[in-house]
Amino acid sequence: MTLKLTAPTRRHALATAAGLLAATVLPTAQAQATWPNRPLKIVVGFPGGSSPDLMARLLAEPLSQALGQPVVVENRPGAGGNIAAAQVARATDDHTIGLMINGNMTIAKILNPDTTYDPIKDLTPVSLIAVAPLVLCAPTGSPSGAAFFAAAKQSGTSWNYGTPGVGTVAHLGMELLKSRAGIAPVHVPYPGNPQVITALLGNQIQMSMLPPGLAMAQVRAGKLSAIGVTSAGRSSVVPELPSLSEAGVQNLQLEIWNAVAAPSSLPKAHVNRLAALLTDIVRRDDIRQKIFAQGWQVAGTSPEGLRRRIESDTATMADVIQRNNIRP
Numbered sequence: 012m013t014l015k016l017t018a019p020t021r022r023h024a025l026a027t028a029a030g031l032l033a034a035t036v037l038p039t040a041q042a043q044a045t046w047p048n049r050p051l052k053i054v055v056g057f058p059g060g061s062s063p064d065l066m067a068r069l070l071a072e073p074l075s076q077a078l079g080q081p082v083v084v085e086n087r088p089g090a091g092g093n094i095a096a097a098q099v100a101r102a103t104d105d106h107t108i109g110l111m112i113n114g115n116m117t118i119a120k121i122l123n124p125d126t127t128y129d130p131i132k133d134l135t136p137v138s139l140i141a142v143a144p145l146v147l148c149a150p151t152g153s154p155s156g157a158a159f160f161a162a163a164k165q166s167g168t169s170w171n172y173g174t175p176g177v178g179t180v181a182h183l184g185m186e187l188l189k190s191r192a193g194i195a196p197v198h199v200p201y202p203g204n205p206q207v208i209t210a211l212l213g214n215q216i217q218m219s220m221l222p223p224g225l226a227m228a229q230v231r232a233g234k235l236s237a238i239g240v241t242s243a244g245r246s247s248v249v250p251e252l253p254s255l256s257e258a259g260v261q262n263l264q265l266e267i268w269n270a271v272a273a274p275s276s277l278p279k280a281h282v283n284r285l286a287a288l289l290t291d292i293v294r295r296d297d298i299r300q301k302i303f304a305q306g307w308q309v310a311g312t313s314p315e316g317l318r319r320r321i322e323s324d325t326a327t328m329a330d331v332i333q334r335n336n337i338r339p
Contacts, residue, residue, distance in 0.1 A: 046281055047106050050081040053271075054099050054109045056092025062224060062305065063092070066140060066269055067110040069301055073292045084110075091176065093119055093126055100133035100274055105281065108137065108273045113180050116272055117325040121332055122178045123339045135282055136317035137271040138289045141307035144242035144266055145184055145220035146227070147255060150211055153236045156258040163194040163217070170196040170217040173207040178339050181207075181220040183331045184241060184265045188220075188255070190334075191263045211235055222267060223249050224306025241265040248308050268310070270317055286314050 053071060057063045067084045075082040087095040092115045099109035109115075116134060119126045128134070154162055163170055174181040177200050189195060199216055201207050204225055210216045212234060220241065227249060229235040239255040240246050243264045246254075255263055271289060273282055290311035292298055299309050312320070331337070 046284075047078055047080045049106055050083055051075075051078060052107045053082060053084050054095045054107060055084060055086050056088060056090075056095030056109070056111065056115065057086070058088045059086055061088075062222065063110050063112060063269055065305060066302070066307075069298065069305075070110070070140070070271075070289065070292060073295070073298065074288060077288045077292070091115070091179065093128075096130070096134070096272075097126075097128045099272060100128035102274045103276055105277055108271055108277075108285070109134075110140070110269060111272050112269050113267060113324060113328075114178065116270060116321050118178070118183075118328045118332060121325070121329050122337065130321070133275050134272045135275050135277055136314045136321060137273050137282055138286045138314065139268060139270045139310040139312040139317040139320055140289065140293055141302050142266045142268040142310050143223050143248050143307045144240040144246045145181060146223055146230070146240055146249065146252065147188070147218060147238040148211060148221050148226050148230065149218050149236045149238055150214045151234055151236050153217070153238070155236065155238065156253070159238050160192050160194060160258060160260065163192070163196065166196075166217070168195050168197050170194075171199045171215070172196040173199045173201055173210050173216040173219045175203045175207060176200050178332075178337060180265070180267050180328075183328050183337070184220050185218075186331050186335050186337070187265065187327075188241075188260065188263060192260045208235075220265075222306060227306070246308070248303070248306060268320070269307075270320075282314055286312075 053067045055064050055067045064086060071082040071084055087098055092112055095109055096111055096115040096119065099107055116130045120129050149159065153159055172185050174185060176182065182198065196217060201210065204221060207219050208225065208229060211219055226235065226237065230237045237252050239253045239258050240249060241263060242254055244254050293302065293309045293311040302309050
C-alpha cells in the first residue's frame with residue numbers, strides 16, 4: 012500500500028525534518044564557532060631562549076588576538092623535543108598544540124622504537140611554519156669549496172665532525188653528506204650546538220652542520236669558515252653563501268624546519284582554522300621580518316602541505332638511519 016500525503020501534510024513533514032536537522036547541526040556549529048573557550052597551550056620541547064621557544068612566543072600574541080583567548084607557551088625540554096611531542100599526542104582537552112622540529116614529526120619512532128608516541132598516528136599536522144638550510148662550517152682558515160672536500164677525502168677518518176646529538180638532523184645530514192661527497196669523518200656528539208661551536212673554534216673537530224641563526228654570527232666575525240648551505244641553490248636566509256652543489260656535492264638538499272602539530276583527536280575544523288590563522292600570521296610583514304631575523308624563511312602551509320613534507324623527509328631520513336644502523 013502506498014501512503015499519499017496531502018500538500019499541508021508534506022509541508023508539515025518537511026518543516027519537522029528541517030527542525031530536527033537544525034537542532035543537531037546548530038549545537039555543533041556553535042561549538043566550533045566558540046572554540047577555543049579557554050586558554051590555548053603551545054607546548055615546546057626545548058628550553059626558554061631556544062629557537063623553537065622563540066618561534067612559539069613570536070606566534071603566541073597574534074594567535075591570541077585572532078582567537079580571542081590567551082595563548083600560553085609551556086616549555087617541556089628533554090629527549091630532543093620528544094617529551095613535549097608525547098605530551099601533545101596524549102592531550103585530550105582540545106586546547107593543547109605543539110611547536111615541533113623535524114625529528115619529532117618524522118623519524119622519532121624509526122630512530123627509537125621505544126618512543127612513546129607515533130608521529131604519524133598520534134599527531135595531526137597543522138602548518139609548516141618556517142624552514143632553513145644548514146650551514147656546513149669549518150674552523151677558520153680551512154680551504155673552501157671543492158678544495159675542502161678534496162682535503163676531507165685525503166684525511167679519511169682522521170677528521171671528525173660534531174653534532175648536537177645522535178639522530179639529530181645535523182647528524183643524519185652529515186651522514187648523508189658523507190655518502191654524497193665520498194668522505195669519512197668520524198662523528199663526535201655533543202650536548203648541544205654551543206658545545207659544537209666551541210669545538211670548531213678550538214679545532215677539535217673539522218666540520219659541522221649548524222643552523223644559520225647560530226653559524227652566521229661566527230662566520231661574519233671571521234671566527235668560522237662557511238663551506239656552503241644544504242639547500243638546492245642559494246638560500247634567501249644567507250644569500251652570500253654558496254650551496255654545497257657549487258662545491259661539487261650533488262643531490263643533497265636538507266632543511267631544518269619547525270611546525271605546529273596537534274593531537275590526532277583535535278577536530279578537523281579546529282585544525283583547519285588554526286592552519287589558516289597561522290598562515291596569515293607568519294606572512295604578515297612584521298612577523299615575516301622577525302622570523303627572518305631569527306635565521307628562518309617563512310613557510311605557512313595547509314595541513315596537507317605539512318603532511319607531504321613529513322612524508323618526504325621521513326623517507327629520506329629513514330633511509331639514512333637504516334643504511335647506517337643509527338640508534339639513539
